[in-house]
């Protein structure tokens with residue numbers, strides 16, 4: 495099963511691997527033993543306001559992140575970034591294109607191309623208390639199947655549910671993804687739950703809002719079908735929180751059988767999950783609920799959660815510049831829709847940059 499250990503980028507888009515190993519340390523402390531005020535049943539409010547989360551980044555990384563997020567806020571660039579990238583690729587050639595992309599957008603969102611580069615990225619993540627999603631250096635892995643376009647999802651789900659039935663008898667090793675921007679997401683989730691009850695298998699759920707909104711709408715319009723996506727962000731949000739509540743209620747009753755990764759950069763959804771976990775008495779160390787963000791996005795959310803002792807995974811894409819272009823285009827477009835999180839991240843990055851410049855000027859004197 496070489497796919498498990500060195501998947502091509504194309505395959506990575508459909509399957510992600512979760513390592514079971516715990517991250518090593520954070521600020522010299524083991525996370526599993528990190529002190530947490532109030533205990534599990536009474537979580538402290540998460541503020542996500544602390545720029546110190548970015549102290550671990552080099553000056554160059556701070557500048558790069560700010561520059562990339564700035565570019566992602568220019569609508570004309572983002573709306574046409576696919577076309578602009580292929581134009582630049584044909585104008586500059588493979589080498590020239592790679593020279594520009596590698597130190598900038600690519601370095602922000604992709605771990606690297608070689609095993610050495612990926613190992614360095616994973617090591618860094620692990621030292622911050624974050625778990626890489628796509629870890630192959632562990633003896634057991636969980637397989638998360640991504641959700642794609644609605645014309646592909648039924649086939650993907652059929653195979654995934656069949657694999658769950660075979661491999662998830664004693665634990666959730668195979669997980670499926672539910673895109674809450676789809677009007678049918680509630681029905682799909684309830685159907686999966688009822689299959690898991692009827693056929694006695696464990697259900698692993700990756701809950702996302704959904705990454706292909708523009709294309710879904712365009713396709714539906716072209717084919718004269720009703721739009722499969724909720725009408726507004728608010729409706730998607732209600733759908734996300736509703737599906738999240740269904741899963742958390744189930745997990746509180748059967749923590750061994752139901753598992754969820756709350757895959758979002760949205761601070762309110764994260765707060766909602768943490769508060770409900772506290773209310774239902776779900777143990778944050780038990781592994782039945784974990785959180786996920788993409789590499790290069792909303793590190794302040796990931797690091798704050800990790801500091802509070804929650805399990806946090808960073809999705810780690812890798813591959814050559816050419817292979818990752820479609821992924822990079824999606825990230826740029828996503829940064830346009832993940833407005834609130836990115837604005838906050840930019841503010842925090844600026845604060846940290848200013849702090850370092852002040853420190854440099856005053857030689858560290860207060």
Ligand SMILES: Cc1cc2nc3c(=O)[nH]c(=O)nc-3n(C[C@H](O)[C@H](O)[C@H](O)COP(=O)(O)OP(=O)(O)OC[C@H]3O[C@@H](n4cnc5c(N)ncnc54)[C@H](O)[C@@H]3O)c2cc1C
Nearest residue numbers: 640641702703704705726727730757758759760786787832
């Ligand atoms: C770990 C991880 C794994 C992921 N895996 C997948 C995957 O397998 N498949 C997949 O499709 N995506 C995947 N995603 C991406 C995800 O679906 C979202 O696109 C992304 O996380 C942004 O949503 P948010 O909840 O983080 O941010 P938010 O800012 O809260 O929400 C932005 C999202 O809301 C929705 N939205 C925005 N505007 C509207 C509107 N006008 N009407 C309706 N809905 C709207 C869109 O889904 C948009 O992406 C993954 C994300 C993470 C973090």
